[in-house]
Amino acid sequence: MQSQCLIDGQWVAASDGRTFAVTNPATDEVIAEVPSLSASEATIAVEAAHDAWPAWRSRTAADRGALISKLAHLMRRDAEQLAQLMTLEQGKPLAEARGEMAYGTAFLDWAAEEGKRLYGEIIPASVTNKRLLVLRQSVGVCAIITPWNFPSAMITRKLGPALAAGCTVVIKPAEDTPLSALAIGELCMEAGIPHGVVNIITGEPNALGEAMLNDSRVRKLSFTGSTEVGKLLMAKASKNLLRLSMELGGHAPFIVFDDADVDHAVASAMACKFRNSGQTCVCANRFYIQDGIYDRFVSKFTTLIEQLKIGDGRTEGVHVGPLINNDAIAKVEAHVDNARSHGGTVRLGGERTMLKGLADRFYAPTLIEKCTADMQIAREETFGPVAPIFRFKDETQVIEHANDTEYGLAAYFFTQNASRLMRVAEALDYGIIGANDGVPSTTQAPFGGVKHSGFGREGGKYVMAEYTELKYVSWGMVPV
Numbered sequence: 001m002q003s004q005c006l007i008d009g010q011w012v013a014a015s016d017g018r019t020f021a022v023t024n025p026a027t028d029e030v031i032a033e034v035p036s037l038s039a040s041e042a043t044i045a046v047e048a049a050h051d052a053w054p055a056w057r058s059r060t061a062a063d064r065g066a067l068i069s070k071l072a073h074l075m076r077r078d079a080e081q082l083a084q085l086m087t088l089e090q091g092k093p094l095a096e097a098r099g100e101m102a103y104g105t106a107f108l109d110w111a112a113e114e115g116k117r118l119y120g121e122i123i124p125a126s127v128t129n130k131r132l133l134v135l136r137q138s139v140g141v142c143a144i145i146t147p148w149n150f151p152s153a154m155i156t157r158k159l160g161p162a163l164a165a166g167c168t169v170v171i172k173p174a175e176d177t178p179l180s181a182l183a184i185g186e187l188c189m190e191a192g193i194p195h196g197v198v199n200i201i202t203g204e205p206n207a208l209g210e211a212m213l214n215d216s217r218v219r220k221l222s223f224t225g226s227t228e229v230g231k232l233l234m235a236k237a238s239k240n241l242l243r244l245s246m247e248l249g250g251h252a253p254f255i256v257f258d259d260a261d262v263d264h265a266v267a268s269a270m271a272c273k274f275r276n277s278g279q280t281c282v283c284a285n286r287f288y289i290q291d292g293i294y295d296r297f298v299s300k301f302t303t304l305i306e307q308l309k310i311g312d313g314r315t316e317g318v319h320v321g322p323l324i325n326n327d328a329i330a331k332v333e334a335h336v337d338n339a340r341s342h343g344g345t346v347r348l349g350g351e352r353t354m355l356k357g358l359a360d361r362f363y364a365p366t367l368i369e370k371c372t373a374d375m376q377i378a379r380e381e382t383f384g385p386v387a388p389i390f391r392f393k394d395e396t397q398v399i400e401h402a403n404d405t406e407y408g409l410a411a412y413f414f415t416q417n418a419s420r421l422m423r424v425a426e427a428l429d430y431g432i433i434g435a436n437d438g439v440p441s442t443t444q445a446p447f448g449g450v451k452h453s454g455f456g457r458e459g460g461k462y463v464m465a466e467y468t469e470l471k472y473v474s475w476g477m478v479p480v
Ligand code: SIN
Pocket: 149, 150, 224, 279, 280, 281, 282, 441
């Protein structure tokens, strides 16, 4: 387990010796102490990334791709240990942590190849003595700020394309889950990625964030996290007019029409809602079920939720782990209490599950019926294992409800009618649509939101635009 920060290829502690504790959310045990770096140490990391940039961007894309592939290979070699480390610091069930390792590594595989396809263009000129060239070049030093819910994949999703494009990076992982990030740093060094190209700093988010955003050598911020923090960072990033990629909060509707395949819809609802104990930005947060299928859907959904096993993620067979911290469970409790007080019927769960020898941070998988638009849960992201059910009558009405939110990350709907499928997909104001699909996230496809869910796209060929600038060269030709 690596518990120091990576700056310019060296493993470093804070110069004043300050550290903070990383704990297992399932047990409250302290797993490690990691450095609480100061703003001036973040500046040293930026300097290292800036100094490393000219040589890194001058390499061929094939050469950079080979090093990214080597990193992917090492992550696959160590996948089991990395998954165990992730479960230890994040709490997610081991099977999910293993899945995240595969998901995260695939972003590196993709980027290693995609970097080779950063084609420019030659535009036909309107005069004969000019050639108009468009080049795509790396943005420069990128600040990468990542969340705790996917401690590994949210780093590789940004790191892979940044490196492939020729950028260098300073990564600031979430305080709850720095160990997975530092482990990736170790593998970067083993892969032979040159010193200074990848730097990883840990510590107090405001101080480190400000140091990076105030430094004019940083040219880009890529952030995944809450809308609230995203807006603060965006305001600070305006000082140096940084390029931005913002993957922020969600509030996904999950609509089941009468003509859906009910078993498929229920299985998809389970995967969509309870992945990572409901702690994903793309989790279904509101279930809209049409009158004619309502009873069958709710009855089958209830049966499957009852079978979920809650516990320490390290125990084989556990489906739902702890929530990440006390604020997270307090928010879930507040949403459920508010739904109850507004007339919601809690059919399953609705309280903490107390488990012998474990922390009191486990929330029982919960299903609430009779939900209404005036509840907090109908307007805000819950980030927990709670499924609020709303009943609806017709398509126009449900689309209005689904779109009546400031968020626009992911939306899901289930129908077997092909015309409805395209009509509804087009009408939902979201960046990602799962049409008969509860888990649309994948390496090849663009991932990102609209409205207060942010902007920019990660994944597929689209992500490369986030880490490159277009440069126009007007080439005047001397007459013969
Ligand atoms: C997220 O919750 O931020 C990412 C989820 C995903 O990649 O599917």
